[in-house]
Amino acid sequence: MALIGWQTIGYPSIDESRTLVTALIDGGFDLIELGVPFSDPQADGTTIQRASFEALRQGATLGAALDTVRTLRAEGVVAPLILMSYYNPILSRGLARFAADACAAGVDGVIVPDLPAEESDDLIAAVEPVGIDVIFLVAPTTPDARLRAIAARARGFLYCVSLTGVTGARQSLPDDLPTYLARVRAFTDVPLAVGFGVSSPEHVASLRGVADAAIIASAIIDRMDRADPIDRAGPLRAFARELRVAADCP
Amino acid sequence: MSTTTVTTGTARPGRFGPYGGQFVPETLMPALSELIEAYDVARQDPVFATTYDALARDFIGRPTPLYHAAKMTAQVGGAQIYFKREDLAHTGAHKINNALGQGLLAQRMGKRRIIAETGAGQHGVATATTCAMLGLDCIVYMGEEDIRRQAPNVFRMKLLGAEVRPVTSGSRTLKDAINEAIRDWVTNVNDTFYIIGSVVGPHPYPTMVRDFQSVIGRETRAQSIAQVGKLPDAVIACVGGGSNAMGIFHPFHDDLSVRLIGVEAGGDGVATGRHAAPLSAGRPGVLHGALSYLMQDEDGQVVETHSVSAGLDYPGVGPEHAWYKDSARATYVAVDDVGAMAGFELLCRTEGIIPALETAHAIAYAAEYAATRASSECIVVNCSGRGDKDLSTVATRLGVTL
Numbered sequence: 001m002a003l004i005g006w007q008t009i010g011y012p013s014i015d016e017s018r019t020l021v022t023a024l025i026d027g028g029f030d031l032i033e034l035g036v037p038f039s040d041p042q043a044d045g046t047t048i049q050r051a052s053f054e055a056l057r058q059g060a061t062l063g064a065a066l067d068t069v070r071t072l073r074a075e076g077v078v079a080p081l082i083l084m085s086y087y088n089p090i091l092s093r094g095l096a097r098f099a100a101d102a103c104a105a106g107v108d109g110v111i112v113p114d115l116p117a118e119e120s121d122d123l124i125a126a127v128e129p130v131g132i133d134v135i136f137l138v139a140p141t142t143p144d145a146r147l148r149a150i151a152a153r154a155r156g157f158l159y160c161v162s163l164t165g166v167t168g169a170r171q172s173l174p175d176d177l178p179t180y181l182a183r184v185r186a187f188t189d190v191p192l193a194v195g196f197g198v199s200s201p202e203h204v205a206s207l208r209g210v211a212d213a214a215i216i217a218s219a220i221i222d223r224m225d226r227a228d229p230i231d232r233a234g235p236l237r238a239f240a241r242e243l244r245v246a247a248d249c250p
Numbered sequence: 251m252s253t254t255t256v257t258t259g260t261a262r263p264g265r266f267g268p269y270g271g272q273f274v275p276e277t278l279m280p281a282l283s284e285l286i287e288a289y290d291v292a293r294q295d296p297v298f299a300t301t302y303d304a305l306a307r308d309f310i311g312r313p314t315p316l317y318h319a320a321k322m323t324a325q326v327g328g329a330q331i332y333f334k335r336e337d338l339a340h341t342g343a344h345k346i347n348n349a350l351g352q353g354l355l356a357q358r359m360g361k362r363r364i365i366a367e368t369g370a371g372q373h374g375v376a377t378a379t380t381c382a383m384l385g386l387d388c389i390v391y392m393g394e395e396d397i398r399r400q401a402p403n404v405f406r407m408k409l410l411g412a413e414v415r416p417v418t419s420g421s422r423t424l425k426d427a428i429n430e431a432i433r434d435w436v437t438n439v440n441d442t443f444y445i446i447g448s449v450v451g452p453h454p455y456p457t458m459v460r461d462f463q464s465v466i467g468r469e470t471r472a473q474s475i476a477q478v479g480k481l482p483d484a485v486i487a488c489v490g491g492g493s494n495a496m497g498i499f500h501p502f503h504d505d506l507s508v509r510l511i512g513v514e515a516g517g518d519g520v521a522t523g524r525h526a527a528p529l530s531a532g533r534p535g536v537l538h539g540a541l542s543y544l545m546q547d548e549d550g551q552v553v554e555t556h557s558v559s560a561g562l563d564y565p566g567v568g569p570e571h572a573w574y575k576d577s578a579r580a581t582y583v584a585v586d587d588v589g590a591m592a593g594f595e596l597l598c599r600t601e602g603i604i605p606a607l608e609t610a611h612a613i614a615y616a617a618e619y620a621a622t623r624a625s626s627e628c629i630v631v632n633c634s635g636r637g638d639k640d641l642s643t644v645a646t647r648l649g650v651t652l
Binding site: 038045056137141 | 271272275281419420426429536537539549550553
């Protein structure tokens with residue numbers, strides 16, 4: 001099973017968030033989501049909200065996220081890098097300019113949590129020609145008819161929101177998660193990645209066999225916050241290794 | 251509730267020209283579909299309309315009067331000034347027209363847990379009032395900064411049985427209260443109805459809230475014909491999210507002789523950048539589920555707003571206003587804090603009406619505008635709310651300790 005990690009660009013600083021991407025990949029993450037800070041992160045819980053506000057104070061924006069990707073590619077990072085941005089920063093930059101800049105930087109995909117399939121035509125038309133995937137989300141509340149329509153647009157992987165709620169670490173994952181994932185699976189062959197609340201090696205282990213990837217975000221920020229500020233990379237690398245073991249070992 | 255059929259330039263449902271839409275997390279999309287369907291059925295159900303109309307009459311006190319402000323007209327000189335007295339509606343503002351409509355819809359859909367956001371507290375009070383009357387649970391999100399400057403309304407909501415949850419994120423005002431309400435809705439979507447207080451948010455809210463508030467404009471139109479003998483020459487209303495303005499504008503949309511003027515909050519002055527006037531000085535962007543004019547920086551980050559009135563202190567505006575602006579059906583101007591204070595005092599002294607600070611922006615512009623027009627002309631100002639809630643803010647600005 002693949003592991004998808006997270007960094008909020010600009011938290012705790014633009015440079016450190018970039019070096020922590022490398023630490024996560026070294027520790028065993030296969031793909032990294034780079035969170036673009038936004039003033040109004042309505043789908044996020046307190047952990048990512050706080051990171052986002054702090055990152056904005058550091059001056060991190062969509063431009064900083066694109067610079068980060070460009071630098072990581074120059075440093076030789078080959079793992080897929082996905083931007084997670086609310087729609088307005090992308091819209092404000094201009095869809096065509098965003099597509100060109102993201103392509104030049106080496107971005108592989110983009111996740112826009114406030115852009116449902118119905119509103120996504122313009123973004124897809126801009127980024128698909130340059131080889132960037134728009135990754136869609138589905139939720140436990142998504143009925144079959146919508147699942148079918150979203151699956152038809154799915155590229156890269158489908159982001160399966162594990163629960164009805166906002167992002168943030170949870171004690172446990174919903175009991176009916178396998179049933180929900182089986183329902184999604186019936187509509188698509190693209191890999192299914194499960195996110196929101198996935199926080200521990202136990203959670204990751206429980207997803208083996210029912211999902212193709214686990215997305216860990218807020219729990220990474222929580223680990224950073226508990227780490228000694230002079231070495232956040234060490235604990236993150238160790239956390240990544242624990243998760244890797246949980247993802248791989250039967 | 252009768253419905254008016256007016257063309258708005260809408261090519262597809264929920265769009266006003268290019269504006270509007272449904273920019274929300276996937277989790278909420280099924281809930282929006284359910285709401286669209288339930289509202290479509292309700293608005294065509296005579297029982298729903300009869301229930302609403304009876305409560306509008308007996309509970310809200312509709313119709314509200316159209317009042318000829320003869321003394322203010324004489325003092326200002328020029329066009330005849332009339333006030334649509336929404337300040338006389340139950341709870342002291344137009345907000346109850348919408349809260350009642352959505353509350354009845356929630357009840358009909360079997361959703362017993364109601365959430366709402368509030369800025370000045372008027373929508374929170376209207377929602378808490380509706381929930382008390384209908385027997386629904388009510389949680390109101392309110393920014394910490396607004397809780398501080400609107401203390402009487404916080405107490406009113408609590409008396410009415412609502413829980414007021416302080417919002418400490420971001421600028422701690424209306425915009426952040428909406429973010430928090432959306433997060434609550436995402437989490438509790440199965441049993442919760444979100445009563446949005448203005449013509450903002452994802453489709454169907456801008457249309458639905460406008461429909462419920464259009465009672466203001468329909469009454470005004472009929473009253474103007476009956477009392478003045480003609481349609482007004484101009485209709486003026488303050489614009490934050492824009493529900494009182496859209497409510498009074500919309501029934502006049504096809505009456506092209508009627509000038510529609512929206513007045514935004516100029517704060518310290520539009521030129522200072524410290525204001526809340528997205529139609530005057532913003533550019534299109536997406537916030538809270540809709541594409542509309544938005545106050546944002548060059549990176550697309552929403553910027554903090556400034557206004558003496560909590561109810562106008564919002565960086566976005568309803569998408570239908572964005573379309574009224576682009577299509578030139580309405581014009582939008584800004585009045586700053588100092589101007590609003592002057593409008594507030596003018597109405598107190600000349601007419602014995604203490605208006606809300608939000609409304610005071612429209613009054614100030616109306617005074618300026620009327621002076622440039624002939625005395626044969628007639629201007630209707632939407633007196634959207636009363637000012638009791640603002641007394642401590644006004645006292646502070648006047649250097650008075652209460």
